[in-house]
Amino acid sequence: MDIVSALKNLLxxxxxVSTNPAILEQHSKDLTYHxxxxxxxxxxxxxxxxxxxxxxxxHQHRIPVVPFGMGTSLxxxxxxxxxxxxLDMSRMNKMVELRPEDFLVRVQPGMTREQxxxxxxKHGLFFPVDPGADASLGGMAATNASGTNAVRYGGMxxxxxxxxxxxxxxxxxxxxxxxxxxxxxxxxxxxxIGSEGTLGVITELTLKLSAIPEAVVAARAVxxxxxxxxxxxxxxxxxxxxxxxxxxxxxxxxxxVNQYKQTDYTEQPTLFLEFSGRPASVxxxxxxxxxxxxxxxxxxxxxxxxxxxxxxxxxxxxxxxLAIIARSPGKKHMVTDVCVPISVLPEAIVQARSExxxxxxEAAILGHVGDGNFHVAFCFDPDHPDERNKALAVxxxxxxxxxxxxxxxxxxxGIGLGKIKYLEVQYGPAVEVMAALKQTLDPRHILNPGKxxxxxM
Amino acid sequence: MDIVSALKNLLxxxxxVSTNPAILEQHSKDLTYHxxxxxxxxxxxxxxxxxxxxxxxxHQHRIPVVPFGMGTSLxxxxxxxxxxxxLDMSRMNKMVELRPEDFLVRVQPGMTREQxxxxxxKHGLFFPVDPGADASLGGMAATNASGTNAVRYGGMxxxxxxxxxxxxxxxxxxxxxxxxxxxxxxxxxxxxIGSEGTLGVITELTLKLSAIPEAVVAARAVxxxxxxxxxxxxxxxxxxxxxxxxxxxxxxxxxxVNQYKQTDYTEQPTLFLEFSGRPASVxxxxxxxxxxxxxxxxxxxxxxxxxxxxxxxxxxxxxxxLAIIARSPGKKHMVTDVCVPISVLPEAIVQARSExxxxxxEAAILGHVGDGNFHVAFCFDPDHPDERNKALAVxxxxxxxxxxxxxxxxxxxGIGLGKIKYLEVQYGPAVEVMAALKQTLDPRHILNPGKxxxxxM
Numbered sequence: 001m002d003i004v005s006a007l008k009n010l011l012x013x014x015x016x017v018s019t020n021p022a023i024l025e026q027h028s029k030d031l032t033y034h035x036x037x038x039x040x041x042x043x044x045x046x047x048x049x050x051x052x053x054x055x056x057x058x059h060q061h062r063i064p065v066v067p068f069g070m071g072t073s074l075x076x077x078x079x080x081x082x083x084x085x086x087l088d089m090s091r092m093n094k095m096v097e098l099r100p101e102d103f104l105v106r107v108q109p110g111m112t113r114e115q116x117x118x119x120x121x122k123h124g125l126f127f128p129v130d131p132g133a134d135a136s137l138g139g140m141a142a143t144n145a146s147g148t149n150a151v152r153y154g155g156m157x158x159x160x161x162x163x164x165x166x167x168x169x170x171x172x173x174x175x176x177x178x179x180x181x182x183x184x185x186x187x188x189x190x191x192x193i194g195s196e197g198t199l200g201v202i203t204e205l206t207l208k209l210s211a212i213p214e215a216v217v218a219a220r221a222v223x224x225x226x227x228x229x230x231x232x233x234x235x236x237x238x239x240x241x242x243x244x245x246x247x248x249x250x251x252x253x254x255x256x257v258n259q260y261k262q263t264d265y266t267e268q269p270t271l272f273l274e275f276s277g278r279p280a281s282v283x284x285x286x287x288x289x290x291x292x293x294x295x296x297x298x299x300x301x302x303x304x305x306x307x308x309x310x311x312x313x314x315x316x317x318x319x320x321x322l323a324i325i326a327r328s329p330g331k332k333h334m335v336t337d338v339c340v341p342i343s344v345l346p347e348a349i350v351q352a353r354s355e356x357x358x359x360x361x362e363a364a365i366l367g368h369v370g371d372g373n374f375h376v377a378f379c380f381d382p383d384h385p386d387e388r389n390k391a392l393a394v395x396x397x398x399x400x401x402x403x404x405x406x407x408x409x410x411x412x413x414g415i416g417l418g419k420i421k422y423l424e425v426q427y428g429p430a431v432e433v434m435a436a437l438k439q440t441l442d443p444r445h446i447l448n449p450g451k452x453x454x455x456x457m
Numbered sequence: 458m459d460i461v462s463a464l465k466n467l468l469x470x471x472x473x474v475s476t477n478p479a480i481l482e483q484h485s486k487d488l489t490y491h492x493x494x495x496x497x498x499x500x501x502x503x504x505x506x507x508x509x510x511x512x513x514x515x516h517q518h519r520i521p522v523v524p525f526g527m528g529t530s531l532x533x534x535x536x537x538x539x540x541x542x543x544l545d546m547s548r549m550n551k552m553v554e555l556r557p558e559d560f561l562v563r564v565q566p567g568m569t570r571e572q573x574x575x576x577x578x579k580h581g582l583f584f585p586v587d588p589g590a591d592a593s594l595g596g597m598a599a600t601n602a603s604g605t606n607a608v609r610y611g612g613m614x615x616x617x618x619x620x621x622x623x624x625x626x627x628x629x630x631x632x633x634x635x636x637x638x639x640x641x642x643x644x645x646x647x648x649x650i651g652s653e654g655t656l657g658v659i660t661e662l663t664l665k666l667s668a669i670p671e672a673v674v675a676a677r678a679v680x681x682x683x684x685x686x687x688x689x690x691x692x693x694x695x696x697x698x699x700x701x702x703x704x705x706x707x708x709x710x711x712x713x714v715n716q717y718k719q720t721d722y723t724e725q726p727t728l729f730l731e732f733s734g735r736p737a738s739v740x741x742x743x744x745x746x747x748x749x750x751x752x753x754x755x756x757x758x759x760x761x762x763x764x765x766x767x768x769x770x771x772x773x774x775x776x777x778x779l780a781i782i783a784r785s786p787g788k789k790h791m792v793t794d795v796c797v798p799i800s801v802l803p804e805a806i807v808q809a810r811s812e813x814x815x816x817x818x819e820a821a822i823l824g825h826v827g828d829g830n831f832h833v834a835f836c837f838d839p840d841h842p843d844e845r846n847k848a849l850a851v852x853x854x855x856x857x858x859x860x861x862x863x864x865x866x867x868x869x870x871g872i873g874l875g876k877i878k879y880l881e882v883q884y885g886p887a888v889e890v891m892a893a894l895k896q897t898l899d900p901r902h903i904l905n906p907g908k909x910x911x912x913x914m
Contacts, residue, residue: 101695102798144640155638157647158615173887178863179796180828181612183601183651183871185880185909186891190614190647194640211696238558239668242734277699281738339636341559371637406635414640423642430630433898434643440897441890452642 003063004041007085010053016044016091027068027078027086031133033332033382033391034076034417039066039086046091048164048172048203055201056170058085058446066448067197069139070112072131074335075416077143077196081450087201089138095119096204103209104161104178109138109202116207125209128153131412132321138202143414144194148245148317151237151370152276153210155412157193164204165192168442178206191437196414197448199441213244213276217286218310221293222300226250226269226353226365230346232296233271233369237342239292241285245274245314246370248349253320253364253377260323263312266300271369272317274310317366321377324364328379332388336395338402339373339411348401352376355397359390373411399425415452423452460520461498464542467510473501473548484525484535484543488590490789490839490848491533491874496523496543503548505621505629505660512658513627515542515903523905524654526596527569529588531792532873534600534653538907544658546595552576553661560666561618561635566595566659573664582666585610588869589778595659600871601651605702605774608694608827609733610667612869614650621661622649625899635663648894653871654905656898670701670733674743675767678750679757683707683726683810683822687803689753690728690826694799696749698742702731702771703827705806710777710821710834717780720769723757728826729774731767774823778834781821785836789845793852795859796830796868805858809833812854816847830868856882872909880909 007017018024019041029036040063045051058065064084071078080086093110100123107116114134117126129140130147139145141163146155153159162176165188175188192200223229229248236243248271249257255267273289275282290301304310325333340348349365356363356376367374376398380387399409399422409415409422424431435455438445445455464474475481476498486493502508515522521541528535537543550567557580564573571591574583586597587604596602598620603612610616619633622645632645649657680686686705693700705728706714712724730746732739747758761767782790797805806822813820813833824831833855837844856866856879866872866879881888892912895902902912 099798099800101691101800103695104798144644146638146640150638154615155640157644158611167890171886173890174884175887177796177865177883178798179830179859179865179868180799181603181607181796181830181868182865183603183612183794183867183869184865184876184883185651185872185888186656186894187601187614187647187651188887188890190644191894194642194644199643234558238560278738278741280741281735284735284737337640339634339638341556341561341635342637343556343558373636373638402636408634408636408639408641410640411636411638412640415642419641426634426641427631429628430632430645431642433624433630433645436897437643437648437894440893 003061006057007041007043007054010057011050018042027080027088030071030073030076030078031333032074032076033334033380033388034079037079037081039080040083042086042088044088044091048166051166051201051203052170052172054085054087055166055168059169059444062444062446064449065446067138067142067201069110069136070133072133072135073139073143073416074413075418077414077416077451079417081417089136092203100125102178104206105209106204106206107137108204110136112136113140120209124212126212127207128210129156129159132318137205137207141193141202141205142195142197144412146412148247148368150368151246152244157190159208160189160193160205161208162206163189163192163202165200166203167200168444168447176206180208194414196416196451198438198452199447215279215282216274216276216310217282218304218313219273219286219289220302220313221271221273221298222266223269223298225297227346227350228297229269229271230349230369232293232298234342234345235292235296236289237370241289242275242277242281243273243370244276247272247317248367248369248374249317249320250365252362253324253366256323256327256364257320260326272313320364320366324377324379331379332382334378334380334391334395335413336376336398337410337413338398338407339371340402340405340407342372344405344407345369345372345374348405349374351401352398355394359394361390361394363394371411372407417451420452420454460518463514464498464500464511467514468507475499484537484545487528487530487533487535488790489531489533490791490837490845491536494536494538496537497540499543499545501545501548505623508623508658508660509627509629511542511544512623512625516626516901519901519903521906522903524595524599524658526567526593527590529590529592530596530600530873531870532875534871534873534908536874538874546593549660557582559635561663562666563661563663564594565661567593569593570597577666581669583669584664585667586613586616589775594662594664598650598659598662599652599654601869603869605704605825607825608703609701614647616665617646617650617662618665619663620646620649620659622657623660624657625901625904633663637665651871653873653908655895655909656904672736672739673731673733673767674739675761675770676730676743676746677759677770678728678730678755679723680726680755682754684803684807685754686726686728687806687826689750689755691799691802692749692753693746694827698746699732699734699738700730700827701733704729704774705824705826705831706774706777707822709819710781710823713780713784713821714777717783729770777821777823781834781836788836789839791835791837791848791852792870793833793855794867794870795855795864796828797859797862797864799829801862801864802826802829802831805862806831808858809855812851816851818847818851820851828868829864874908877909877911
């Protein structure tokens with residue numbers, strides 16, 4: 001059985017079934033240190049029916065299928081570790097239905113978040129989930145992505161109302177509805193969100209939208225000590241301040257951003273803040289936040305209301321990961337991603353910094369501290385096992401600290417290849433339940449095999 | 458095999474294994490028209506280990522187990538239609554751990570929401586999910602309950618961070634964590650929320666808490682026409698106003714409440730509103746809302762800041778269901794519960810009222826219109842099949858309208874016995890997926906059999 005010919009027959013369009021080496025290479029990797037592995041073929045479906053036919057064929061012949069969005073995952077999710085089909089969803093990128101009066105939109109999975117926001121602007125609306133990269137919305141749902149807006153709006157699981165999903169054998173189902181709440185049976189929408197393509201392929205999403213806030217004030221507060229910054233963040237969150245965003249960036253990262261973007265931020269631990277809403281309440285909250293940072297030892301406070309200066313400030317934060325990579329050309333990127341209860345955050349950050357120093361590594365600490373979620377970003381030479389092992393050791397220490405304090409091994413990047421063993425530590429017997437669900441929905445283990453759980457490994 | 462003796466042996470406490478007829482009768486019914494059916498025995502576990510032992514025994518002997526909280530469900534969830542064990546969780550009602558600085562609490566499932574809020578008050582915190590009844594928190598999670606606060610805080614699925622669950626065979630698992638977000642594997646927490654006791658028994662919950670707002674203003678707006686009231690509600694929501702609560706109550710219900718509570722509200726369609734947050738923004742929003750109601754034809758607007766008067770106003774809303782029942786002593790209660798996209802709401806309400814009139818029934822319309830969720834409440838004589846059939850016909854018309862307009866057959870009451878056929882209409886093949894998940898987690902169908910799906914029927 002020649003799968004490539006069969007797929008070409010199925011789609012009746014040779015151009016959308018590719019074995020071009022450059023295309024295979026492009027679908028062999030994500031943004032990180034995880035070992036690339038090429039698929040046997042890359043397929044570009046254009047409709048749900050085509051996805052269904054492809055999965056039927058793959059199921060029949062037990063061929064792995066790995067959904068691929070923009071390839072921006074950070075734990076190896078899109079790497080076809082057992083070959084097979086890389087299912088590139090980029091041509092399914094249409095807006096299906098926009099209902100501004102209902103604050104919702106239906107989109108195909110290949111549309112990226114920035115493409116969507118471009119279309120929403122003229123309606124005064126936006127989609128708030130903002131991982132660093134311009135990821136595809138299908139990929140964001142598959143990994144339960146979040147980002148800097150999560151402290152106000154939550155992550156994908158909070159913003160997806162329904163899905164169309166194709167199951168392993170080709171069956172097409174719909175979950176959720178266009179109502180903002182529902183108690184109708186098992187919450188299948190949430191079962192597929194965060195399932196990383198291992199339970200089904202998302203072919204349509206119904207998303208909640210939000211009004212673009214009237215007033216926005218950006219601020220930053222500079223601290224001598226990262227513990228103080230974490231403490232200030234925890235206090236602001238605990239006080240119920242209506243913060244839109246609160247990001248902690250450490251001195252190392254500020255230095256990297258300054259070099260990469262030719263900016264001149266003070267190179268010390270810094271909280272980047274954003275307050276948004278109606279003008280009166282925003283100004284009230286900015287003043288309260290300023291007080292709280294000062295009270296926790298901040299030595300500088302800046303506010304920005306002008307949209308260009310705000311954008312520059314936040315663009316820098318969004319570019320932080322790229323800035324770190326730019327410091328170490330040719331090296332591989334690795335990012336830890338734990339989430340802990342808010343009150344534990346300052347101690348967790350101090351512990352992470354001490355582990356980095358103990359291992360004599362260069363690494364940045366940055367993160368979405370409003371949720372207790374933070375990252376340590378490393379670069380290492382893939383041909384230098386000692387560097388790699390040190391980074392892995394810091395990762396392990398950071399994860400173990402989080403798990404010992406009621407946290408989770410991943411706040412927003414997902415399990416993929418990199419966190420399988422930590423998922424087992426975190427959940428023990430609940431992983432057997434996950435494996436049983438996987439077995440039920442994908443009995444031949446064709447859907448993104450080797451990710452999340454060890455079943456069929 | 459005498460199951461009662463076996464259970465008494467297991468718990469080593471005869472008092473907590475009851476076949477007393479009054480106890481059996483109390484566990485045979487919910488608050489509604491659904492036909493009662495007594496369990497064979499009621500068991501009162503005191504620990505997770507006991508629940509595990511009971512489920513192990515039940516699994517071994519294929520005995521149905523129906524978890525029971527406060528018995529306040531509205532679609533027959535707690536009725537042991539096949540006999541067996543009613544597992545009364547009321548003695549597992551402890552607070553396990555309170556972490557005010559992390560805005561979270563761990564509780565046992567038998568604690569009610571009012572018991573919890575009593576304990577939280579002195580910390581300036583509260584748990585926002587508020588179905589009408591003082592339900593148990595375990596039951597609220599099992600049905601994905603919500604209530605008047607959902608427009609601001611969401612429902613149980615938005616407020617539960619993690620669970621401890623005992624599975625059919627007695628296995629104990631933990632889901633989620635104490636971190637506010639996580640991308641660690643399949644979202645098992647959300648699989649059990651809304652599963653109505655058919656997939657496992659919840660033995661502990663980790664809940665998010667919220668700060669009690671600084672300022673609260675209650676308001677009401679009276680309209681000539683229920684369509685106008687719905688239109689005003691839709692406009693307020695679409696404008697992104699920070700509404701805490703927005704409830705629509707129709708003239709019939711206002712009349713019933715006035716009679717029941719000796720109040721003197723104007724007997725016309727009325728929006729009950731609440732605005733809460735920091736003082737400045739609350740006052741701004743109240744003025745905007747007032748404008749919007751006037752613009753949509755409201756003929757009266759009242760505001761209340763005094764906490765006693767606010768409480769009286771909202772107590773009346775919470776008592777609405779009881780007021781309807783009080784009008785028809787000896788009759789049975791039935792409540793529809795659809796949820797539609799916000800923009801469809803005014804039309805849905807007008808359609809529901811016209812169906813009620815067409816069938817010459819007396820019924821109230823009330824609901825959480827901020828979410829597009831509304832209820833039609835009937836009373837009928839159970840010995841009068843014509844009345845019952847008319848009510849069921851209105852229910853069907855209301856559900857069909859919702860499904861035809863992108864809504865859901867239940868916004869917050871769940872499927873239970875009463876909505877099984879509508880779940881099938883709503884989801885088609887996705888119900889087969891639900892059945893497969895049920896089969897995987899409860900292969901002998903001992904957990905609340907006959908609810909949500911027809912498996913094993």
